[in-house]
Amino acid sequence: MSETILSDLAKALGDQSIKVIDLTHTLDPDFPVIILPPEFNQCARFRMEEISAYDHRGPAWKWHNITLSEHTGTHFDAPAHWISGRDLPNNSVDTINPANFVGPVMVIDCSEGSATNEDFELTPELILAWEEEHGEIPKDSWVLMRTDWSKKTGADYLNMRDDGPHSPGPTPDAIRFLIHERNIRGFGTETVGTDAGQGSHYTPPYPAHFYLHGAGKFGLQCLANLDLLPPRGAILLAAPLKIKDGTGSPLRVMALVQGNDI
Amino acid sequence: MTDPLPPPPKKNPQVRTVSPTRPPEARSRTALGLSAAAAEGRFELQHCDDCGKVQYPPRDACSGCLSTELRWKDTDAKGTLLAETTIHTSTKLYFRERTPWRTGSVQLDAGPVIICHLHGDCVRNGRVDIINRLDRSGQAVLLALPSQRSPHMEDDPQLRAMTSDPKHRRILITDARNPNTSEIARALSDAGASMIFVGLSETWRPSPTLDALSAMDKVDVLPLDVTDTHSVQKLAGAIGGKTDILINNARFLRPGGVLARSDTSFAKEEMEVNYFGLMRLAQSFGPVMASRTADGVNASVAWVNILSVHALSSQPEFGCFSASNAAARSLSQSLRAEFRASGLRVMNLYCGPTEDEWYQPLPPPKVTPQAVARTLVTGLQNGLEETYCGDVAKDVFERFRDNPLILERETTLAGDGA
């Protein structure tokens, strides 16, 4: 039975009836990282250093050393990343069951509202409205908030002003609903964090991080191309690097999408 | 007669560790000239350029002719003990905790009369030799030694308080892979160290020195990679409380100045080991070492950095390496200041090119591991802050002190072509 499903999958991938969609930003030095108050240690930016290029430094090969944070670019958040998840078992990227790295994904389209409201909020009402149309969110699935924010460039992406950054995200109620009522696997966004830009002003501050990781759930950030995904039916592939005691990692996030859904 | 210092008993875990206290630190700026000399173990006094009179205490004008041309010079250290006293009570906590404490009045052959600490073996009205050493405030004090060497002299408690003597102390040498490690370990063992920990990085690499080191008496090889914060923290967690002297001989060295290289890759390694390695070690081992400087016979006492003398002035053939050592030197100055309140002594040992693979093409004289070991142990026994190993290092330092700009120019000539 399993043999037939996987071989069918192989065939479908071969004839493009199942497409692989890349949901990842290119890691390059200019990609924004989250900005914290200056007294705190900051997130490392992506830097790469060529250490040989078929030359005297290494005649037959080319390679780079790279430096970056666990949370640079398109990246995965493990429960160990937040204080609320610090004591949970298997809470770091090297100990999470890899079965979690492949699974169904739901995409809630908030792009219209986000186009005119930089602080657009995903609320329980919006989730229920989505479920009206597309059916109940299955347990242990990924839920992604599509905002088309990944199409923004330069300073517009972090959208930082004197009172902090402004970008869309979920309300505390929305996250609590997804976790307690729907028992999702994880939540993802196109912005630099799973929380809204102004998320520090909710109670609790940063509710997505707080509740997701406190419940042993995962986060994905800086996703792209969510507009290429169907609201449901795709399979998400998101496997972080196996970093010892890691709180997250940059990764290649991809989705398998049935041809006729695109 | 100085009683030989017995090895300390095991530390009583029920007793509070004594907090470090210090002798008085205040000195006039002029008097700091004496401290600068003590940092190198030199006995210097001011000599008047005009009339030759030797001055003490340090001052701003000659007490013979009012000339302000006073110059610090190495001075004849012999004298005669005129009077002595043993202090039984003091208003200063440091001395109060260490009474009875002997001081005396010595007439130097060079002229001035000095009040000084007295070694226990100094004989009433006898001849003495004066040494200039840093006390636990990091300031110069003069101490009279009997002019005849006596047995166990170094165990005199007043003298030992001025030194970083390895005797009965436990020492960490950070890098087993440095060619100088086994000689340093041997010299420390001969000098009476009770335990020598040696750090070994990347145990997945071949470790050619490991067997010989492990076979040495009192040596224990433990994992330590100064480029890995977690590794440093882990070792500090295990042995930080028993590290009385830390010797950082970790070194990453490649040839090349800025333009000779095409990228920052080796430079990053040089900084990672030579500069950040020092920083990591200091952040992990520093606080606990600073807290234990009054912890009995084997109190923590010193931090040693082995640096290239070209930390002072770049050697362009090894320009990037020089820069990493300059960074480490500057950091060690900060560390020295941050350790000041605890009395932990930072000693920088400067070498010219060493006798090992990356300096192979350079002409002699080069520094052997044995020479490094000897200079290191002597430096610790004299409580120095700055010491120079080998002819090149001494030469470079002298030129640097004379005029650093001339030194820079003479080492950075391009050579006359056609």
Add this chain to the structure above:
Amino acid sequence: MRQSYDGVVLCAPFTTAYQRYSIETAHWWIARALKGSLDLAGLRPSEIDGFTVSSFTLFPDTAVGLTQHLGLSPRWLDHIPMGGASGVVALRRATRAVQSGDADIVACVAGDTNHIDSFRLMLSSFSRFASDASYPYGYGGPNANFALLTDRYMQEFGATREDFGKICVAQRQNALSNPGAVMKKPLTLEQYLAAKPISDPIALFDCVMPCAGSEAFLVMSEEEAAKRALPYARISGAIERHNAHAEDPIQLRGGWSVDIDELWDMAGCAPVDMDLVQTYDDYPVISAMQIEDLGFCPKGEAPSFLRDKDMTIKGDFPHNTSGGQLSAGQAGAAGGFIGLVEAIRQVTGQAGPTQVAGASSALVSGFGMINYDRGVCSAAAVITGGAR
């Protein structure tokens, strides 16, 4: 021959009761002594036109701050930071001011408070040479310096601790007649010898007790004093010398030895004519040194000179008649005035319980300021009873 001090006199000697510790300030203590002296003379503060002060704990104020603090408006002002020599030096300054007409009535005051921390803090910044070259060596303060000196003196001249003990015991005896003295219990030679060691060979009873207190006297013309019917003392001679014998490796003689002949010439008398001697007694070895340098005996012979003398107020060599600093207490810079003020009382018959019978001539000696390894300042004066 130097100009005499004729025509100018000392009066209104006042001593506050010394106190081991005080929460008051130097300003408070100085004011107490000044008022005490002015009250004795029936004068108001506005009636003095000269003022000099000596104090270690007045910082950040000097005599300048005190004029405004105490409401004085003098036309002659001085601040004398010479420690134990301050009294005689103040006498020399003030008498010349009155003689020249620069001032008519000068108040000379010394006073210090003593907080729990005062002594230690004072030591920490006493002088540049002390910070650089003395206190790093055991921080024994003057105790360690004088221990070295005593050690050398004992070696060189064969003095014993008993010799010094005799001086201390006699002074304690005198102090028992001084109600303002800090030490109240008798002292035997046995107790002196068995005392807790401080810095060998100096032990507890070789050391003064720092305390709070103040002293004052007035300087005015003889006519002025007579007009007011004030008892007064005349000045037969006075000397001072600083940083004397700088090339002596250890201080076994002080500045008095340089000018002592001049003092007796000026005074027109000899040591043997003195009815009492007030030496500066921070340590008994220094008293011994003064007895030699002031001309009572050759260098090194003070112990044998004193051996057959009775130094109490009823004896044949009354010395430090109010107990001196060793027994009355050292109230900072007031230690430089205690001998002089007591001597003025003595030669004017006002000393009360410590009065030496028939005293009319007194020698007062001052010494002080251990800048590095020796006392830099020295001074001495001979005063005689003028009117009682």
